[in-house]
Amino acid sequence: STPCTAPFLGTALSFAFTSNALTFYLIFFSVALGLTSPFLITAFFPNTVKLLPKPGMWMVHLKKFMALSLILTVIWLVDVYGALTDGSLLIYLHTALCFLFFAFYWRHLLPKKKFLALGSLLIFIFMTYSLVAKSNQLSELSTSTSQVTNNEMINLKTGLNWEPWSEARMKELQASKEKVFIEFTAKWCFNCKVNEKLVLHTGAFKELVQNQNIKLLLGDWTKRDPIMGKWLQDHGSAGVPAYFVIKENGELVALGETISVKKIADSFN
Numbered sequence: 641s642t643p644c645t646a647p648f649l650g651t652a653l654s655f656a657f658t659s660n661a662l663t664f665y666l667i668f669f670s671v672a673l674g675l676t677s678p679f680l681i682t683a684f685f686p687n688t689v690k691l692l693p694k695p696g697m698w699m700v701h702l703k704k705f706m707a708l709s710l711i712l713t714v715i716w717l718v719d720v721y722g723a724l725t726d727g728s729l730l731i732y733l734h735t736a737l738c739f740l741f742f743a744f745y746w747r748h749l750l751p752k753k754k755f756l757a758l759g760s761l762l763i764f765i766f767m768t769y770s771l772v773a774k775s776n777q778l779s780e781l782s783t784s785t786s787q788v789t790n791n792e793m794i795n796l797k798t799g800l801n802w803e804p805w806s807e808a809r810m811k812e813l814q815a816s817k818e819k820v821f822i823e824f825t826a827k828w829c830f831n832c833k834v835n836e837k838l839v840l841h842t843g844a845f846k847e848l849v850q851n852q853n854i855k856l857l858l859g860d861w862t863k864r865d866p867i868m869g870k871w872l873q874d875h876g877s878a879g880v881p882a883y884f885v886i887k888e889n890g891e892l893v894a895l896g897e898t899i900s901v902k903k904i905a906d907s908f909n
Contacts, residue, residue, distance in 0.1 A: 810822065825880055835881055
């Protein structure tokens with residue numbers, strides 16, 4: 641019932657999906673209890689309602705702040721959408737959103753400018769239909785192509801050699817007794833971005849990789865590649881982020897969703 645499970649709930653849910661039935665139900669019961677606690681407390685102790693803030697102008701300011709946060713969320717979602725589809729579709733999406741905005745804006749001027757609101761709404765509907773139609777035409781774009789492009793961008797940014805993940809390449813490195821670090825990430829994954837900023841794109845991680853000659857594999861799950869998804873599920877991960885290392889003896893070790901440079905270094909021992 642939350643819009644995003646990051647950063648703490650996602651770890652708990654991933655653990656629940658890979659545990660036994662009793663643990664699964666206990667975790668989800670705890671989540672439900674936490675989400676309903678404000679309603680339960682006020683239901684059993686009605687006097688606690690007095691502790692809630694009184695209505696006032698602060699509600700108007702909060703409404704404006706939340707509206708701004710929603711606009712920023714839309715910008716982020718548009719960026720994610722651009723990574724999932726052909727970039728030309730963003731022109732349709734931006735235009736549709738602009739006309740939708742004006743449709744709601746001119747609604748306050750009814751009936752004086754009723755035709756403007758109605759016209760904007762009709763254009764929005766038409767643009768949305770065109771967007772969906774064009775999106776369906778481009779739905780067969782190759783996931784591997786976008787993954788290679790993403791890897792090249794990360795290589796330029798970090799100065800490290802990240803290779804696209806594939807089970808064949810992973811087994812090849814495993815057979816050659818190489819040390820390997822594997823990251824599974826997605827453009828829409830907030831936890832992934834935090835881990836990259838604090839750990840994987842730091843000088844300390846770069847130094848560790850260079851000193852120990854660690855090979856790097858990157859699995860881009862932005863488009864939810866079914867092959868990658870099945871491999872993750874088979875190895876106890878319900879989604880991303882997910883991190884693994886392969887020791888020199890070929891052993892595969894799961895690091896979970898939270899990492900540090902020290903944790904990665906110790907996992908090779």
